[in-house]
Amino acid sequence: MSTKTERIIGAEAVVRSLLAEGVEIAYGYPGGAIMPIYDELYKYQDKLHHVLTRHEQGATHAAQGFARTSGKVGVALATSGPGATNLITGIADAQIDSTPMVCITGQVASHLLGTDAFQETDVISISSPITKWNVQVTKAEDIPGAIAKAFYIAKSGRPGPVLIDITKDAQLSELDYSYEKCTNVRSYQPVPTTDIEKVKEAATLINAAKKPMIVFGQGVILGGAEQEFKAFIEKSGIPSAWTVLGLSALATNHPLNVGMVGMHGHYGPNKLTNECDVLIAVGMRFDDRVTGDLSKYAKQAKVVHFDIDPAEIDKNVKTDVAVLGDSKDTLGKILEFIEEKDHSAWLQQFRDFDKIEFEKVINGQLNPTKEGLTMGEVLQGINKATNDDAVIVSDVGQHQMMAVRYANFTHTRSNVTSGGLGTMGFALPASIGAKMGAPDRHVVAIIGDGGYQMTCQELGTILQTGTAVKIVVLNNEFLGMVRQWQQLFFDRRYASTEMTNPDFVKLAEAYSIPAKKVSARGDLQGAIDEMIACKTSYFLEVMVEKEDNVFPMVPTGASVSDVRLE
Amino acid sequence: MEEKKLYTISVYSENNLGLLNRISTIFVKRHINIESLTVSASEIKDVSRFIVVVKMTETAVKKIIGQLEKQVEVIKAYYHTDDEVIFTENAMFKFKSDLLFENPQIQNIIKEHSMNIITVNRTFFVVEKTARRPEIEAIYKAFEPFGIAQFVRSGRIAISKEAMNIRKILGEIVQ
Numbered sequence: 001m002s003t004k005t006e007r008i009i010g011a012e013a014v015v016r017s018l019l020a021e022g023v024e025i026a027y028g029y030p031g032g033a034i035m036p037i038y039d040e041l042y043k044y045q046d047k048l049h050h051v052l053t054r055h056e057q058g059a060t061h062a063a064q065g066f067a068r069t070s071g072k073v074g075v076a077l078a079t080s081g082p083g084a085t086n087l088i089t090g091i092a093d094a095q096i097d098s099t100p101m102v103c104i105t106g107q108v109a110s111h112l113l114g115t116d117a118f119q120e121t122d123v124i125s126i127s128s129p130i131t132k133w134n135v136q137v138t139k140a141e142d143i144p145g146a147i148a149k150a151f152y153i154a155k156s157g158r159p160g161p162v163l164i165d166i167t168k169d170a171q172l173s174e175l176d177y178s179y180e181k182c183t184n185v186r187s188y189q190p191v192p193t194t195d196i197e198k199v200k201e202a203a204t205l206i207n208a209a210k211k212p213m214i215v216f217g218q219g220v221i222l223g224g225a226e227q228e229f230k231a232f233i234e235k236s237g238i239p240s241a242w243t244v245l246g247l248s249a250l251a252t253n254h255p256l257n258v259g260m261v262g263m264h265g266h267y268g269p270n271k272l273t274n275e276c277d278v279l280i281a282v283g284m285r286f287d288d289r290v291t292g293d294l295s296k297y298a299k300q301a302k303v304v305h306f307d308i309d310p311a312e313i314d315k316n317v318k319t320d321v322a323v324l325g326d327s328k329d330t331l332g333k334i335l336e337f338i339e340e341k342d343h344s345a346w347l348q349q350f351r352d353f354d355k356i357e358f359e360k361v362i363n364g365q366l367n368p369t370k371e372g373l374t375m376g377e378v379l380q381g382i383n384k385a386t387n388d389d390a391v392i393v394s395d396v397g398q399h400q401m402m403a404v405r406y407a408n409f410t411h412t413r414s415n416v417t418s419g420g421l422g423t424m425g426f427a428l429p430a431s432i433g434a435k436m437g438a439p440d441r442h443v444v445a446i447i448g449d450g451g452y453q454m455t456c457q458e459l460g461t462i463l464q465t466g467t468a469v470k471i472v473v474l475n476n477e478f479l480g481m482v483r484q485w486q487q488l489f490f491d492r493r494y495a496s497t498e499m500t501n502p503d504f505v506k507l508a509e510a511y512s513i514p515a516k517k518v519s520a521r522g523d524l525q526g527a528i529d530e531m532i533a534c535k536t537s538y539f540l541e542v543m544v545e546k547e548d549n550v551f552p553m554v555p556t557g558a559s560v561s562d563v564r565l566e
Numbered sequence: 567m568e569e570k571k572l573y574t575i576s577v578y579s580e581n582n583l584g585l586l587n588r589i590s591t592i593f594v595k596r597h598i599n600i601e602s603l604t605v606s607a608s609e610i611k612d613v614s615r616f617i618v619v620v621k622m623t624e625t626a627v628k629k630i631i632g633q634l635e636k637q638v639e640v641i642k643a644y645y646h647t648d649d650e651v652i653f654t655e656n657a658m659f660k661f662k663s664d665l666l667f668e669n670p671q672i673q674n675i676i677k678e679h680s681m682n683i684i685t686v687n688r689t690f691f692v693v694e695k696t697a698r699r700p701e702i703e704a705i706y707k708a709f710e711p712f713g714i715a716q717f718v719r720s721g722r723i724a725i726s727k728e729a730m731n732i733r734k735i736l737g738e739i740v741q
Contacts, residue, residue, distance in 0.1 A: 124584050129591045133638040134584065153638055186736055187580050187641040311632030314625075 005176035010140035011036035013177050014104065014166065015044045017147035020179040023075050025066060025436055027051045027059035029086075031079025032119060034106030036171040038077075051432070051465055054457035056083050058429035060090020061455070064099045065433030068416045069391055069441075071224070073154050074101040074433060080108055081119030084165070085126065089423055091161045092130040096420030097245060098222060100159035102150045109169040110138040123165050132160030138167045140175040145182075152182035157190025158309045159222060192310055194325030194333065202280075202304045202321045203337030209278035209302075211346045212238045213269070215261050215290070218245035218419075219283010219307060223327030226250070226412045229282065232331050237341040239350050241269035243284050245419045248409040252388070258350040262290040263554045264401040267361075267563060268353030270554060273298050274561035275349075280304045283327050286316035287420065296559035306330050360565040361551050365406065372545030373521060375399055375474050379406035381525050382444055382472070385532040390442040391416060393434050393469075395427035395451035398480035401550045403446040413438070425454030431469040432461055442470065442532060449475040449501050459511040462537050470531050471513075471539045473504055476546045484549045508539035515539035568623040572601070573645045574653060574724045575630070577616035578608060578732050580639040589616060589640075592633045598622060602655075602721030610732055613641065619722045642735055646726055653724035657702045658684070659709055660692045660716035675708045690715060 008016070014037050018026065028050060030038040041050045053059040056078040063074025074094075078087050084105040094101045108117040124136050133153045137146050143166065150162040206212055220229045226249050233240050233250070239258040240250060250257050259266030261273065273279065279301040284290070291297045294316060305312070305319040306327060313322040323330050365376025379402060382390060388408035393416040394400040400417055409415060416434050418426035431445035452473050462469060479497040486494050508515035514534060518527045524542065531538040552563045579585055586605060593600050601619040608615035620627065627645045634643040663686065666672055676683070676693055679701065684692045695705060702719060 125587055128584055128587050129595065136583075185638060188638045309636065311629070311636045313632070315629055315632070 005178045007174055008177045009036065009172055009174050010143050010166065011040045011171040013140065013143045013175055014147065014171070015040040015048060016177060017144050017179055018075065019044070019047055020181070021073070021147065021151045023048060023073070025049045025051060026075040026077055027053050027062040027066075027433065028077030029053060029056050029059055029079070029083060031083045031106065033080035033108055033168050034077060034083070034171075036168065037104070037106065037166075050077075051436070051461065053429060054460045055455065056086035057089050057425070058455055058458045058461065060087050060094065060101065060103065061423075061426050061429035062433035062461070063101050064090060064094050065393060065416055065430030066437040067099050067101055067433070068430075068437070069413050069434045070437030071413065072100075072437070073151055074099065076101065076103045077105075078103070079106045079119065080123070081121045083119075084121055084123040087163075088126060088130070091127055091163065093418050093421040093423045093426065094161035095130045095132065097418065098159050098218060099161065100154040101161040102147075102154050103161060103163040105163065105165045106171070107136065107165045107167045110167040111169070113167070123163065127163045130161070131163050134163040134165070136165040136167070137170050140170045140173040143170065143175065144177060144179050148180060148182040149185060153185065153188065191308060191326050192324040194323065194330055196333065198321060198323045199330060199333050200337055202323050203334055205278050205302055205304055205321060206236060206238070206280060207339045207341070211276045212236070212278040212280060212343065213272060213276035214238050214240040214280045214282060215243065215269075215284055216240060216246045216249060216282040217243040217284025218249075219327045220246060220249040221412055223283065223308070225328035225331050228328055228331035228335070230254075231335055232338065235335060235340050236338050237343045238280065239343065239347050241265070243287070243290055244404050244417060246284060247404055248412050248415040251410050252408045253410075256347070258347070259354070260404060261560070263292070264405065264550050264552065266354070267357035267552050267565065268350035270552065270560040270563040271353055272349060274300065274559065276301050278302045278304060280306070281317075282306045282331070283308070285312045291316060292554045292558055292560040296561070357552065357565065365402075370545070372548070373519070373524065373542060374548060375402035375544055376406045377521070377524065378472065378474060378528070378542050378544070379403060379446070381528040383408045384525070385528045386442045386444070390414070390444045391434050391438055393417065393427045393431040393443060393445045395445075395447040396422045396424045397448045397451060398476070398484065398548070398550050399446050399448045399474040401481075402474075424451035427451065428455045428471065429458045429461070431471070432458060432465070432467050435467050435469045444470045444472060446472050446474065448480060449473055449477060449499055449504075450479040452504070453501075456507065459508065459513065462513065463511040466536070468535065468537050470534075470537070471508070472531075473539070473541045474544050475501065475504070475541055476544050476548070477501060478546060481550070483547070487547070487549070488555070504541045505539070513537050513539050515541070517541040517543070519543040568625055570621050570623055572619060572621050572648060573627045574648070574651050574722065575616075575618040575620060575627070575634070575643060575645045576724065576726065576730070577618065577634055577643045578641040578730070579614050579616065579637070580641070581612050581614045582639045585614075585637070585639050588637055589618075589634065592630065593618070593620070596630070598626075598630070604721035604723050606723070608732070610736070613732065617722055617724050642730070642732060644726065644730065646724070650728065651724040651726050653698070653722050654696050655699060655702060655722050656694065656696050656720040657705070658692055658694050658718050659705070659714055660690055661712070662715060663687065663689055663691050665712055666691060669712050672709070672712055675705065679705050681705070
């Protein structure tokens, strides 16, 4: 700890504290109550790059995208009142998807709190249920400590968003500044102690299993445990399926990777969830989109659950053995107790289901005989152009499910999507942050025509920053996923799902982004190749079949083994 | 179906402005009706203690404990059945002073339940009882016919029979 202090104002302390935490990029939008901080950002602009988004929601999603690809904490800034409330969707998204993010909001001067002052809103109360922690700072001297605590909480344990609300008088008054990183909060135990006996118990169950199956989630990525996970499955020989957020923790072409579980997951892992004898969940939370009807979910199986969050144990699925701890640590520890096994006959059962799924679903997507383009063939084209190594940022809906089903991945932290909250409008701003977090990689945003129009103002951010994101809009002129449900469950009553869209190419061109529209199969691969080869950002609109559906599908309330192929 | 029971949840937390909001949200979003809620100081400086009484299944209360402990500023949360805690509530009754002379039964009720007289003046008097819910309800019923001017009852406060070890937990985390 440096004992030297300097007399500076609170606003400068904010920027200095961010720099002390290693922050190089922050996303935000200025306004009255945060102007002193922006004034300091101006002074420190050579050290801290502030990205002006076109809406505060865009700032949060960009911060999320940055966090997801870089593994660092994303930072978003906004003013009080509407600035603060516009952050809420992104904060809720980061909370449910465990994304480390620090949001800083300006607040009216402390003497005005509670007076319904101009742009006053109680953002602390509003954000309480959707933040890991939040605090209002009304004194300049509390700023460095609050920021240090915020970063520590956001990134430790199960990560999440935190919010610091700083009154304008605290920003403007002076303090004796010194910075000390936070290394513990006495009421908070980020990583539970791992019980080695539980590790051994889990290993015993796993070693004795005849038909074990792994379902892995984002916990593998958040723990930086990709290598330990791979070693664990390779030694144990266990077929491993992923959740949407677990995708890319294990290469999609790994021989033990058996695909995705859940509502639009693959046929084999859904069917065989209800046949396995030991189900090993790693860093996942048994979301309802994963489990379908809980009363018919893996009832025959013993359940082993690895997680960092004790509140996830037994929350949805009763666990036989819970291994608490950081995934890198627990997966590393269990390896020595795991016996080398070959489950090839059991693995073959997954592959047999794959064949059925290929014939009934995948072949039609990848090798279509109908005239209309499929979303699957677009993803296949992107795989080809990027050698299976792009960062894919998807929005929410049919195109998202197609993206996670058909995109191939070789590297971790390559799949960025709004999983838990299902936030339409996520992908375009998230892709900006994702590219800044992984500047050397191809970042391709896959977005539907609906979600695109929720945040397409962020084209302005792309224009201003020159961020080379590749934007692919899969246009079916429908809110496709809702339309699919209307078709299947509401007797084709397409209530408010048909879209009359603008000329998206012109829109992109208005922002000086090279743009192309493809409607014929013969033009598709060439356009994708051109997009990937382009050094700048690029917009590609692909007109796809209007009424295609995403299959397989586990209808709401059905068991995962009742997964439908058509 | 698992039986719903009354559970006393004790939450030790940092003394933080927004924490009451966070804690109540955990119950509200799950449609869990809070039977009573009391926040006070605890045996440790700057550590608050919440006592929340809920009626629910043990499976559900365990999940609630997990959600409570997940809050950064919650040090530890426990749940107990009525057999595992010493608990009480506090009730106050206000009457017009005339009633005391018109209805001698009121005096009998006060004596019978060993109630404390907090204040008496020409216009009103206030009596108090610290007891468990059934006795307070019995007193209420007994007083009711005479016209209670004001009644108030506190939430449950409770102390566990088992040791809570909060100091040890704080020590362990701090090291």
